[in-house]
């Protein structure tokens with residue numbers, strides 16, 4: 001399926017969540033062929049009722065949804081068919097509409113036509129994507145003065161079906177920043193289903209990767225892994241520059257420090273260098289809430305390096321090992337809390 005999540009050519013927003021589904025409106029019920037048959041009324045007239053209408057398929061945007069993950073396990077969505085008409089002029093019941101909830105920011109495409117049907121940009125929008133089929137007519141409807149006993153009925157019309165591609169522009173809640181090789185991709189692959197490439201050389205990550213971090217009780221947030229930053233990133237050095245503008249849109253930054261860089265550099269200096277890049281890039285970025293994560297603590301069993309880091313950086317530091325998983329759960333909970341705080345602050 002063609003889809004472009006290359007932020008360089010796509011400007012903004014870059015993170016795209018997608019789902020491919022098939023939707024079908026209900027078929028109309030068939031018209032009924034029937035004649036009145038009652039005691040003492042030998043030749044009753046036609047009394048076949050019309051079929052009910054098929055249900056429509058709607059999409060609507062709701063609050064509290066922020067991914068298209070609910071569509072991964074369900075590809076077929078079907079509104080109810082209309083019921084057939086029956087004797088005694090009974091109309092068939094209309095089929096129930098199907099209303100599909102999507103998060104605000106969802107684009108709805110007809111994937112066969114490659115056509116954008118609707119941009120559901122805000123909460124509270126609702127759009128009909130497939131109309132249900134009309135009900136067929138019962139023979140009663142065909143009775144005329146000259147044909148009082150018609151045997152004609154029509155079948156219900158088919159409900160419309162479409163192959164739909166949903167595309168959601170996501171803005172990550174947490175942006176991972178740090179030097180190349182700090183272990184950003186290792187972390188995102190440990191706490192989400194994202195599987196970016198991981199390797200022991202700098203600039204392994206060349207494009208942002210998005211992961212959804214899931215916690216208990218359906219809590220989740222979106223984390224973005226971007227290419228490593230280096231000195232001069234704000235001026236375009238390395239790969240990170242293109243992606244800083246997206247990190248600017250995240251709610252918080254998780255600043256990842258490698259406590260034992262293979263190039264022998266000093267983690268404190270590295271921390272300052274990245275801070276400098278963020279500050280040079282923009283005020284908004286520099287002012288964003290930051291969680292400092294000290295990674296690779298499995299290499300520091302006596303916690304001496306972390307202790308030293310705390311002393312020098314003079315800020316709260318959260319130690320983890322993205323490889324062994326130590327501290328990752330606690331970090332995820334903390335990030336969730338911080339994301340929630342910023343969401344609450346925004347809502348006020």
Ligand SMILES: Nc1nc2c(ncn2[C@@H]2O[C@H](COP(=O)(O)OP(=O)(O)OP(=O)(O)O)[C@@H](O)[C@H]2O)c(=O)[nH]1
Pocket residue numbers: 178179180181182183184185186187197198199200201202203204205206226227228229295296297298299320321322323324
């Ligand atoms: N010992 C140890 N090694 C780690 C840990 N986390 C990551 N690494 C290693 O560090 C190297 C770099 O990891 P990545 O996750 O690719 O680092 P990155 O920050 O995404 O790097 P770039 O994409 O190049 O910016 C890999 O060899 C990882 O196996 C950790 O907690 N402990």
Ligand SMILES: [Mg+2]
Pocket residue numbers: 184185186196197198204205225226227228
């Ligand atoms: Mg990486």
